[in-house]
Amino acid sequence: MTPASPKEHLICTIADLLVGCRTIAVGAASPIPAAAAMLHRARERMAGGPRVRISILGSVQHNFFTNGSAELFDSAAQGRIDAFFLGGGQIDGQANINLVGTEPYPETPVRWPGSFGSSFLYFVVPKVILFREDHSRRVLVDKVDFISAPGVSDPGTYRPGGPHALVTGKALFDFDRDAGRFQLAGLHPGHDLQSVIDNTGFEFAKAVRTPNTPPPDADTLELLRGEVLETLTETYPKFVDQIQPG
Amino acid sequence: MSDALMTLSEIAAKIESGTKLALPVDYAGVSMAVMPHILAGTARDLDLVCVPTGGLQPDILIGAGKVRSVETSAMTLGEAGGAPCFRRAVSEGSTHIRDATCPAIHAGLMAAQKGVPFMAIRGLIGSDVLRHRVDWKVIQNPMSDKADEIVIVPPILPDVALFHAAVADSEGNVLIGRRRELASMAFAAKRTFITVERVIEGSLFETEESAAGTLPAIYVNGIALAPKGAWPYGLSGEYETDSDALLSYAKAARTQEGFDDWLNTYLSEGARS
Numbered sequence: 341m342t343p344a345s346p347k348e349h350l351i352c353t354i355a356d357l358l359v360g361c362r363t364i365a366v367g368a369a370s371p372i373p374a375a376a377a378m379l380h381r382a383r384e385r386m387a388g389g390p391r392v393r394i395s396i397l398g399s400v401q402h403n404f405f406t407n408g409s410a411e412l413f414d415s416a417a418q419g420r421i422d423a424f425f426l427g428g429g430q431i432d433g434q435a436n437i438n439l440v441g442t443e444p445y446p447e448t449p450v451r452w453p454g455s456f457g458s459s460f461l462y463f464v465v466p467k468v469i470l471f472r473e474d475h476s477r478r479v480l481v482d483k484v485d486f487i488s489a490p491g492v493s494d495p496g497t498y499r500p501g502g503p504h505a506l507v508t509g510k511a512l513f514d515f516d517r518d519a520g521r522f523q524l525a526g527l528h529p530g531h532d533l534q535s536v537i538d539n540t541g542f543e544f545a546k547a548v549r550t551p552n553t554p555p556p557d558a559d560t561l562e563l564l565r566g567e568v569l570e571t572l573t574e575t576y577p578k579f580v581d582q583i584q585p586g
Numbered sequence: 587m588s589d590a591l592m593t594l595s596e597i598a599a600k601i602e603s604g605t606k607l608a609l610p611v612d613y614a615g616v617s618m619a620v621m622p623h624i625l626a627g628t629a630r631d632l633d634l635v636c637v638p639t640g641g642l643q644p645d646i647l648i649g650a651g652k653v654r655s656v657e658t659s660a661m662t663l664g665e666a667g668g669a670p671c672f673r674r675a676v677s678e679g680s681t682h683i684r685d686a687t688c689p690a691i692h693a694g695l696m697a698a699q700k701g702v703p704f705m706a707i708r709g710l711i712g713s714d715v716l717r718h719r720v721d722w723k724v725i726q727n728p729m730s731d732k733a734d735e736i737v738i739v740p741p742i743l744p745d746v747a748l749f750h751a752a753v754a755d756s757e758g759n760v761l762i763g764r765r766r767e768l769a770s771m772a773f774a775a776k777r778t779f780i781t782v783e784r785v786i787e788g789s790l791f792e793t794e795e796s797a798a799g800t801l802p803a804i805y806v807n808g809i810a811l812a813p814k815g816a817w818p819y820g821l822s823g824e825y826e827t828d829s830d831a832l833l834s835y836a837k838a839a840r841t842q843e844g845f846d847d848w849l850n851t852y853l854s855e856g857a858r859s
Contacts, residue, residue, distance in 0.1 A: 368639075368660075368662070368664065369662065369664060369665070398613050398664070400822055400823075405764070406764040406766075407764070407766045408614070408764065408765055408766030408767035408768070408769075408770065409611055409614070409637075409638060409688065409692070409767050410689065410692040410696075410766070410767060410770070411766075413688060413689035413692065414689075417689075417708060439660070440685060440714075440715075441676075445714065445718065446676065446679070446682075446683050446685070446718070447676065447677055447678070447679045448676060448677060449677055450677075451668075451672070451673040451676045451677055452668070453639075453660040453661055453662040453668060453669070454639070454658060454659050454660030454661060454662075454685060454686075455659060455660065455685060455686075455687050455713075455715050456639065456659050456660045456687070456688055457638075457659065457687055457688040457689060458687065459687035459690075459709055459710050459713045459715045459716070460687050460688070460689045460690070460707065460708065460709035460710065461709070462709065463708060463709035463710075463711075464708060464709060486714045487712065487713050487714040487715075488687075488713060488714070488715060489709070489713055489715075490712035490713060493711065493712055494712075496733050496734070496735070497711050497712070497735065498708055498734065498736070576665075577829075578665055578829075
């Protein structure tokens with residue numbers, strides 16, 4: 341079997357972060373997180389683990405809600421969603437995310453789609469995984485231009501949820517909610533510490549030696565290339581065409 | 587058939603200048619069939635409410651210069667990319683944007699549905715979304731003895747809700763299935779107009795199964811027949827989204843000139859339907 345491509349490696353890195361999650365929601369335009377959630381579900385099933393449920397926004401087949409688009413937010417408010425994914429045009433060192441655009445607001449010179457449910461879900465979902473493939477100083481900034489949702493809140497603010505980790509095309513960071521900053525936790529194959537430092541616009545904590553994020557084993561890769569991509573096709577046909585080998 | 591049956595142009599005529607118009611998310615049933623008739627008319631200064639996000643439909647209305655403001659949690663063409671006319675209009679300041687977050691839109695509709703002056707919602711505190719919304723307030727949770735701030739949002743009261751569904755019956759009831767946001771829109775709006783794929787004889791209330799997914803006729807002010815009326819969007823259980831058509835729109839509308847050309851073609855084709 342050919343080794344994991346960079347995108348396949350990302351899917352597997354994110355799937356590893358979902359260990360222990362039983363109910364996972366995936367937002368719009370998120371093929372890699374959706375694939376990761378499906379891979380996690382498939383692995384739990386193979387291992388005889390607890391049943392994992394996934395709801396993918398915009399999918400008909402992978403949608404366990406019957407109360408319209410409000411139900412995702414209501415169920416998250418009730419604490420029923422274990423994990424969710426957010427991205428952002430900008431992400432800063434305090435895990436603030438910007439899905440709206442560059443300064444000045446509202447006449448943003450560069451306008452992104454908008455905050456979606458982030459201003460709410462970031463507060464109530466226990467494990468929010470930030471994902472942005474583009475690891476550059478354009479995206480990973482010192483301070484976001486617009487806060488769609490803050491990374492940390494005052495102790496008095498109701499906040500059972502928040503950022504758990506940040507996955508980029510180069511690396512994996514953990515987020516320390518008490519310190520309010522990222523810690524470099526792993527480098528993807530082919531990337532080194534210097535290129536992460538050079539391409540990150542914020543300060544982050546790092547160990548003396550950062551390990552590599554582990555490559556998937558053969559069983560995981562086989563699951564991903566078979567069952568998972570097949571299931572993903574309904575929602576993300578173009579993405580599946582792109583990453584399917586050969 | 588019921589006296590509620592209208593033509594597409596009669597529905598379009600109900601959307602007058604200054605109308606606050608609620609439109610559904612792209613997968614919930616978008617009434618694209620009415621669009622050529624709205625675009626050919628003189629209505630302008632529309633205040634759009636996207637429930638809870640928008641796509642092709644509001645983008646076209648913005649590109650055609652018919653929109654004064656838009657309240658939305660996001661605007662996107664999905665896999666086809668960003669909404670080009672929206673981006674242009676926001677950057678130029680020609681359309682007023684009221685950035686929201688999905689559950690705040692649902693909460694506003696819920697407040698309207700219940701006839702209460704506000705609905706409370708968690709999250710948002712510390713965000714710039716909240717900071718820019720002067721109509722949203724932060725209050726102390728009146729039920730708690732401890733310090734506990736919470737956001738309240740006012741009711742969203744659209745003049746008109748417009749969407750597309752698969753089936754209406756001869757009494758004017760409409761099957762919306764699990765797309766309950768369509769019911770929220772209809773509950774909150776003064777008037778609701780719906781295009782449908784087909785009208786069936788009999789009543790959707792005849793069986794419990796269909797009654798459970800039915801929007802009762804008391805919330806429906808008019809229905810028009812429009813087979814494939816969501817195109818190029820799909821309709822759940824009926825047909826798929828035409829991704830190529832969305833992509834070609836996204837490409838054409840990158841410039842205002844390109845959008846204008848696209849619109850001319852769209853209108854000349856729409857006039858034939």
